[in-house]
Amino acid sequence: MASEPVFRICLRGETLLTNPKFNKGTAFSPEERRAFGLIGRLPHRINTLDEQCQRAIDQLESQQSDLAKNTFLQSLKDQNWVLYYSLVSRHLRELIPVIYTPTEAEAISNYSHLFRRSEGLYLTFTDQDYIEESFLEQTKCREIDLIVCSDAEAILGIGDQGVGISTAKSAIYTLLGGMDPSKTLSVTLDVGTNNEELLNDPLYVGWPHQRICGENYDVFIDKFVQVVRKYYPHSLLHFEDFGVTNAYRLLQKYKDTHAVFNDDVQGTGAVTLACLMAAVTVTKSKLSDQRIVIYGAGSAGLGIARQLRDGIIAIDGLDTAEANKRFYLIDKFGLIRDGLGQDKVREAVREFSRHNDEWKDVETNGNGEIGLLDVVKTVHPTVLIGCSTQGGAFTEEIVREMAKHADKPIILPLSNPSRLHEVRPQDAMDWTDGKALLATGSPFPPCKLSNGKEYMVGECNNALIYPGLGFGAVLAQSRALTDTMIIAGARRLASLAPALQNPDDAILPDFGDSPAINLEVAIAVAEQAIEEGNAGVSWKKEEVREKAIRKQWKAVYGTYVFDPNGEK
Numbered sequence: 001m002a003s004e005p006v007f008r009i010c011l012r013g014e015t016l017l018t019n020p021k022f023n024k025g026t027a028f029s030p031e032e033r034r035a036f037g038l039i040g041r042l043p044h045r046i047n048t049l050d051e052q053c054q055r056a057i058d059q060l061e062s063q064q065s066d067l068a069k070n071t072f073l074q075s076l077k078d079q080n081w082v083l084y085y086s087l088v089s090r091h092l093r094e095l096i097p098v099i100y101t102p103t104e105a106e107a108i109s110n111y112s113h114l115f116r117r118s119e120g121l122y123l124t125f126t127d128q129d130y131i132e133e134s135f136l137e138q139t140k141c142r143e144i145d146l147i148v149c150s151d152a153e154a155i156l157g158i159g160d161q162g163v164g165i166s167t168a169k170s171a172i173y174t175l176l177g178g179m180d181p182s183k184t185l186s187v188t189l190d191v192g193t194n195n196e197e198l199l200n201d202p203l204y205v206g207w208p209h210q211r212i213c214g215e216n217y218d219v220f221i222d223k224f225v226q227v228v229r230k231y232y233p234h235s236l237l238h239f240e241d242f243g244v245t246n247a248y249r250l251l252q253k254y255k256d257t258h259a260v261f262n263d264d265v266q267g268t269g270a271v272t273l274a275c276l277m278a279a280v281t282v283t284k285s286k287l288s289d290q291r292i293v294i295y296g297a298g299s300a301g302l303g304i305a306r307q308l309r310d311g312i313i314a315i316d317g318l319d320t321a322e323a324n325k326r327f328y329l330i331d332k333f334g335l336i337r338d339g340l341g342q343d344k345v346r347e348a349v350r351e352f353s354r355h356n357d358e359w360k361d362v363e364t365n366g367n368g369e370i371g372l373l374d375v376v377k378t379v380h381p382t383v384l385i386g387c388s389t390q391g392g393a394f395t396e397e398i399v400r401e402m403a404k405h406a407d408k409p410i411i412l413p414l415s416n417p418s419r420l421h422e423v424r425p426q427d428a429m430d431w432t433d434g435k436a437l438l439a440t441g442s443p444f445p446p447c448k449l450s451n452g453k454e455y456m457v458g459e460c461n462n463a464l465i466y467p468g469l470g471f472g473a474v475l476a477q478s479r480a481l482t483d484t485m486i487i488a489g490a491r492r493l494a495s496l497a498p499a500l501q502n503p504d505d506a507i508l509p510d511f512g513d514s515p516a517i518n519l520e521v522a523i524a525v526a527e528q529a530i531e532e533g534n535a536g537v538s539w540k541k542e543e544v545r546e547k548a549i550r551k552q553w554k555a556v557y558g559t560y561v562f563d564p565n566g567e568k
């Protein structure tokens, strides 16, 4: 049995009890209580971590709503990391939806009203002359592997929220990816908000100002990125929920100088690629055989299209032009096709533009647009993906039309939170007479089939892969998280789908298994980094698994020894 880790610590008394990294609450032993000035600061009985978890779960269960549970768990995280991560790990399937999607959407939209305690680093546009100073104050030059930042312009599908999301995404890195929480930093980049409700709310905690854009925005973000590069040149910088234009621009701008990762673009692309790889095994076809309609061509939609396209090239050997032909992208102004003006189609999406002559027999609406139903009628897609934020957009007519031409239609409504899903899984199952292969962005209960059986709905959420992608890159000390590393991670995830063992089972692994799944992803990513010469470590590929397991952070207390030169 592994012996308990020993930590040398110089904090005492109140400072130790209010430090969530080191606080053990009632679990401090008699020796520790004496050594750290805690006698008289704690009630008599010494609890084990198991007993503390039992008490915390009892308290959690008395909370009336998921939002109240989210708030309770946030407080617990502020008090004691080991207890928080241990508790959530023990009840992963029930609690991931409470601390993350879908409850996180509600928590973020109520951020100012629920606010209790600051977490991570808040960089506000008005304080931009202090970026370096506040960064150093917060990090105290501790070791940092991962920085998660957000400007909160496009939170899930609920839009501009001013502040929020980085801390939840960081916690998932620890829970599912094994990332040491003290080596992560969550950063709120507050450049204002265009959300009128927030601007008019006297309790709004962010900067109550119209969102800064253009050159001023770029200068502010650049000051932050340069500080990251200066002090943590080997860290992975994760961008979350930026507006679509900035998401792609920033990725492009910094990808050659720092290891950057945009989760909505690349994480979503990767999990969807894995999902489709498993689904086509069930349909006994190939990725390149699919006709793929993507509804919503924003950060996620284009990220998915590009990742699937690159997957088709890498796996089935098509060239780019041929692979692009498998895709039909639809946005607010209908099918993306030649001739739509710049006001209707972002330049980045044009590589998937369809030729007009394919559509000359299709009637457009009064604005010259071709809608989803007409695309489905014309293309007979085998795959329909939703990332439009438009709840219910996959109507009964559309789903039934799709099912007429596909033996096993693959339908992935990915817009979060749950209420924004393009179709509810049970409806999709009913309308396809139980033929559909489904995965969703938020968690859903299994579908009931007419034969009485249940169909498990896979959760195609980037959290099934991004913690592993990030941990793998950090583990290998990779200079970049390359497309080939991401594809390696997606392939490993696909290989673990339950449907590969039983075609009636889910097309993605269960979130209850996600720590083990993300570990496999991390190993695949680090192996690929080594293979392609991007790793900063000089290990053999065979050594990666053991190194990964050793680097994983574990929610255990260990034994504390007082040392005036120890950790603080």
Ligand SMILES: NC(=O)c1ccc[n+]([C@@H]2O[C@H](COP(=O)([O-])OP(=O)(O)OC[C@H]3O[C@@H](n4cnc5c(N)ncnc54)[C@H](O)[C@@H]3O)[C@@H](O)[C@H]2O)c1
Pocket: 154, 155, 156, 157, 158, 243, 244, 263, 264, 268, 271, 295, 296, 297, 298, 299, 300, 301, 330, 331, 332, 333, 386, 387, 388, 389, 390, 414, 415, 416, 417, 420, 440, 441, 442, 460, 461, 462, 463
């Ligand atoms: N499951 C996951 O892992 C995952 C990952 C990322 C994003 N998402 C979800 O996907 C959704 C989109 O996220 P995003 O970051 O791409 O946002 P985004 O704002 O960049 O993209 C949304 C796109 O949908 C388009 N759209 C809006 N109304 C439409 C309509 N009526 N018809 C067609 N297109 C329409 C918008 O013009 C935009 O291009 C969100 O709900 C988000 O929660 C899910």
Ligand SMILES: O=C(O)C[C@H](O)C(=O)O
Pocket: 101, 155, 156, 157, 241, 263, 264, 415, 416, 441, 461, 462, 463
């Ligand atoms: O946050 C999530 O649940 C997934 C994704 O990053 C999203 O923006 O919806």
Ligand SMILES: [Mn+2]
Pocket: 156, 240, 241, 263, 264
């Ligand atoms: Mn996101």
